[in-house]
Amino acid sequence: MSSGSPKDEVSSGALHSTVLDTIGRQIVSGTLAEGHVLRLEQVQQQAGVSRTVARETVRVLESMGLVRSRRRVGIIVQPRSSWNVFDPLVIWWRLAGPGRDIQLRSLTELRIAVEPLAAAAAASNASAQDRERLVRLATSMRGHGEAGELEEFLELDIEFHTLMLTSSGNEMFAALTDVVAVVLRGRTTLGLMPRHPVAEALDLHEEVAHAVAARRAADAETAMRELLGEVRDAVVPHGV
Amino acid sequence: MSSGSPKDEVSSGALHSTVLDTIGRQIVSGTLAEGHVLRLEQVQQQAGVSRTVARETVRVLESMGLVRSRRRVGIIVQPRSSWNVFDPLVIWWRLAGPGRDIQLRSLTELRIAVEPLAAAAAASNASAQDRERLVRLATSMRGHGEAGELEEFLELDIEFHTLMLTSSGNEMFAALTDVVAVVLRGRTTLGLMPRHPVAEALDLHEEVAHAVAARRAADAETAMRELLGEVRDAVVPHGV
DNA sequence: TTAGCGCCAATGGTACTACGAATTGATCCG
DNA sequence: CGGATCAATTCGTAGTACCATTGGCGCTAA
Known part of the structure; x- marks a missing residue:
């Protein structure tokens, strides 16, 4: 092992x-x-x-x-x-091997595609407590993010996106939780994250959460798209 | 069997x-x-x-x-x-069983998420001959679509979307070709397709193809999103 | 009543055997 | 000399018998 x-x-x-x-x-x-x-x-x-x-x-x-x-x-x-590139084990192996950054880019593009729609779906389908939890997670993220506690921030980030995907009500989206978690973890270990999460990201997380909480699907979708736009810039420097 | x-x-x-x-x-x-x-x-x-x-x-x-x-x-x-809901066999089994329409809805939402980005990526990454082939496929689709030849139209449709996904340069997207093909086939067999493809769909296919051919990524993305918007209405009647 | 011990069923793993299919090469015929 | 047919070899597929391991459940005793 x-x-x-x-x-x-x-x-x-x-x-x-x-x-x-x-x-x-x-x-x-x-x-x-x-x-x-x-x-x-x-x-x-x-x-x-x-x-x-x-x-x-x-x-x-x-x-x-x-x-x-x-x-x-x-x-x-x-x-x-x-290959079944969606198989968790295959993803895991690829991330452990040489093509790691290529794989991370592919997965990030997948995130950019899926998560905005997942946010919109969550706005429509998520339970009241899930929506409330999203808001609380976003505010917690701000706290730990501004304090520079990257470790806690990462875990909250993962929980935030996981909850978003699972509460979308689409099982295909929900099946991507592990993928997203791996990408987020891989991003920090590869040093693609700034030492302090940028303020804009913190704002956008809260914006997404509030939009979902208020069941404004379209707003949630666009906010999430903006949020991931920054991620794209970090991982995929040369446009797409 | x-x-x-x-x-x-x-x-x-x-x-x-x-x-x-x-x-x-x-x-x-x-x-x-x-x-x-x-x-x-x-x-x-x-x-x-x-x-x-x-x-x-x-x-x-x-x-x-x-x-x-x-x-x-x-x-x-x-x-x-x-479950590994992305496993081709699992998808296949689910489509054969009772939860067929639920599965089709999940998959369609996945398509709506992925294909616009795939179109944008194709505009940036596809080879010249692939881009040309997309245009030819779109025009062929118009011909067979207007003639009411659903069988040929379906096959062309599948080929169009398959080529789009494979030429996106993202292997995660490319891995969804079978899924898209299954969804398209299932849609017709379930009678969710109009007897004649609507004119707007024909227009949009050509619009996407031309945008990709001209390497206008943003246009390709929005056109594909519009195209899939109609699909959503057909399969997912009650807003997401 | 409960804590602890031990049984044994059910999976995990191994070795050996038989079978079938496909490839390859050799033989035979034109 | 060349091509086609046939047989042998080789490897995966399938089956069976056997031992190892482990963990749930029942029994017992304090």
Whole structure:
């Protein structure tokens, strides 16, 4: 366990998920290039596991679109275009590997696309207490942000956006919570954040929260779009 | 094989993917409710397969977040919130089951979020021939649309949006091509499409294409947003 | 009543076997 | 000499039997 995993992942059965992790990283990082052919026997020997475990691993890898196993040929590493890039594990692996900043950019663009609509949907669908909680989170963020407490600020930021996505009532949006959390964390660890959150960001978080609380969907959407506009500038310097 | 599968899915090994399909559908459709506990032995008996195959199936199901297997307990069906709703198979199953229209709505909202940004990105990043091809597709769509040839129109529509997403240069967007294709197909089969595509949609497709061709990102984005605004009205009657 | 111990069922993991399919190469015929 | 057919090899697929591990549940004793 060098860098952990998104959640605890698989509770008990650590064996098969270990080798899954190993091979997954290798493929995603490009160590195992597209077209490379693995053999099942090779997998079990390198990982020191039995045939059954190796097969289970390959099956999961196959369901992620990372490999494709053909009889008499072997286990063929598939091109990036057939990967399930939305799979949490795949995202995790890519963020751990070389293409980290590229991945962060893709994910940030996805955020920019989704979150404004999520905010609008939340304004329409969120429960009263969720809407109130959003406002409280925004004010807390201002407090910790102005105090320069980046750690607490980050956690609140994550909670804010997570709650926004989950309370949108759209499960596809809600499924992106982990992604957003990873992006936010990755952004700070990569040093893409100013030491103090800019005042404008603090204002916009509150603006979004208040718009959602007042069920003004259109306002929430535009405010969120502005908010993410700054994020774009930080992560994607050269326009789109 | 009652209704097929997104692609050919798994080429040769049909056995494990058959039982995967069966159980997956049952969970997604709610036949196997959240918290329901399966036992591995039960799985192999019901499907009439060996332990090995049953285990592989469970592993894949687990990687999709549909189940979680714990020792001494069994295979526990997980709540919807932990499903990988972006997994192509999960999407497929949901569209085949009862929650079909809910799923279509979620996916349509996702389209509304993503495609405008994808159009903008395509305007910046697409190759010259891709941009040209988009224009030609839009004009073809007009021809077949006005002639009332829905079949051909649908295929062109799919190709148009697919090309838009792939040429955006963002792999997360590109990964949504199958989703968009499914939504478009599902929309027509559900009878949510007018018999003749409305003239405005035809205009907007051309507008988007020309904006992308001329590399006017902002125009492409707004035109695409308008285009999808109509789609929203068709699928999501009651404002978001 | 409750705290702690221990049983055992159910999954996790391994090894071995048989089978089928696809590729490759060798043979045979034109 | 070239092309086509057929067989052997090789690898994934499927099945079975077996041991290891663990954690929930019941039993017992204080």
